[in-house]
Amino acid sequence: MWSWVLHRITGVAIYFFLLVHVLDTAMIRVSPDAYDAVMSTYKNPIMGLGETALVIAIMFHAFNGLRIILIDFWSKGAKYQRLMFWVVIGLWIVGTAGFAPIHLYNVFTEPH
């Protein structure tokens, strides 16, 4: 139940990000300065926290999506769905622990 709610919320969040993201990438067809200007907004600390949250949301959606797929197609999927939920949570924590420090470091330190 909660996995379904989270799957839905993360799916919607990623969808709206993607709408904006295609538009910001389109700035490369406008001019180098226009593109660098949008990208500089992605580099400020508040956006950096948002990007961290976005990637954490994608990781949940992706791992839980795989779990849904296994439940539907793997003959033992339904039997192990509860166990797989905890595997999803585990992968999610490991993925977050791997990603967040690297990204936050990049966001909060000066480039060298």
Next chain:
Amino acid sequence: MSAIIESPRQPQQRASKGRVNWEKYGWLYMRASGVLLIILIFGHLFVNLVQGEGIKAIDFAFVAGKYATPFWQIWDVVMLWLAMIHGSNGMRTIVNDYASNPLVRRILLGALFVAAVVLIVLGTLVVFTFDPCSTLIPADQALSFCPAP
């Protein structure tokens, strides 16, 4: 509102012959695209956010370097199509679940469809018409490897 509960022995309504079962293909598409998107999106995030200086390194020259190879052009366009259709189809399910007013529902579904078509066309054109040395780029912003105009 009174609900009509059909007799459990009622034979299941068959999809009439010759009709395409779109919902079934949509359901399958969500799963097939999901598996591919894991690879495409995780690869995208790794190269853009984790490798090197991550987000700090992204600028016009970074993208020009990636789009100089067909590999990343195709990667991005496949990711664009799969993710836009997956996301829009997922949003369609959600709209169908919550929008009870038929007019509101029609408007929202129409908006999802238009947004998907516009962004897929725009994103595809951006990738394939991108020219880092376009003569439209002001000289003071041009990349160093571009021939002088």
